[in-house]
Amino acid sequence: MAIIERIPASKLIHKIPGGGAFLTTSENILKWGKASSLWPMTFGLACCAIEMIATGASRFDIDRFGAGVFRASPRQCDVMIVAGTICIKMDDCIRRLYAQMPEPKYVIAMGNCAVSGGIFYHDTYSVTKGTDALGIPVDVYIPGCPPRPENLLFGLMKLQEKIRNESDAPK
Amino acid sequence: MKVMPPNEIFEGIKAKFPEIRQEGLTGAVVIPKESLLNIARYLKDDGPGFDNLHCITAIDKGERFELAYTLYSMRGHHGVTLKIYLAPDDLNVASLAALWKSANWLEREVYDLFGIDFSNHPDLRRILNPYDWKEYPLRKSYSNPRFITKPRL
DSSP, rough: OOHHHHSSGGGGGGGOOTSSOOOOOOHHHHHHHHOOOHHHHBOSTTTTHHHHHHSSSTOGGGGGGTTOEEEEEEEEGEEEOOOOOOOSHHHHHHHHHHHHOOOEEEEEEEHHHHOOOGGSSSSSBBEEEEEEEOOOOSSSSEEEESSSHHHHHHHHHHHHHHTOOSSSOOO | OOOOOOHHHHHOOOOOOOOOOEETTOEEEEEEEHHHHHHHHHHISSSOOEEEEEEEEEEEEEOEEEEEEEEEEETTOOOEEEEEEEOOOOOOOOOOOOTTTTTTHHHHHHHHOOOEETTOOOHHHOSEEEEETSSTTTTTTOOOOOOOOOOOO
């Protein structure tokens, strides 16, 4: 297999046979760049944050996917990883952080709590039932309680796949 | 300071405050709410020397609220549990924040979750729930439109 076919974005570019050049469109280059350089927000809400931290550390190395630059400001981020239980007290804060992120922006709901409320779904007064309940569109759901770092990396790869397959129409 | 067994602590309080009694199953010391401050002062300064107010919590039993104080002595390594029975229409008790600093936040937590009013508390605000929260969520009568009850099988 040629090297060019092994890279995930190989469908976006076409190699000219026999030559050292390839053809693509500027939209495709942009999508490739967006998918390969996701800047997540430092945003841990509960125990899933520990797994997210482990994903960022050397053993799992989220930097391999170009998503290792965790920023402390939403204005410098592309992807919000909602890692943990969303308490009702945190609702407004999450909505504001999402609104502060510049376009294009993506959301990963990590763990059962961020997906649907998880173990706090029943008989709980203080927990929001998932990221959707806040009106925030979620791109990738990662189930697990908590998901292992491999699951988060898989979710990240799914998000990259989604970005690479976006339609060219403006968002 | 030597370790004091629970019955010795109980007898010590009983000698000064004859109105107390011992709860059957738990062994907690049940006191009337009027004598809380005096008993707390005795327990901290004179008697067993409880220098740590470990926990304050409440139990909603329907016909009454039970307020439980867990005291501990860091020097003697002994402890005692005080209980106060409160009628649901009179949820008011003296604050211990002047005696133990930890009572400040612990009483705010009990106020937040059970709505028990601590008189002379320096700063009785909610501590866990948002400030505009209505009602008291750990009461048995609490309900909320967002509350999803687990189906009982």
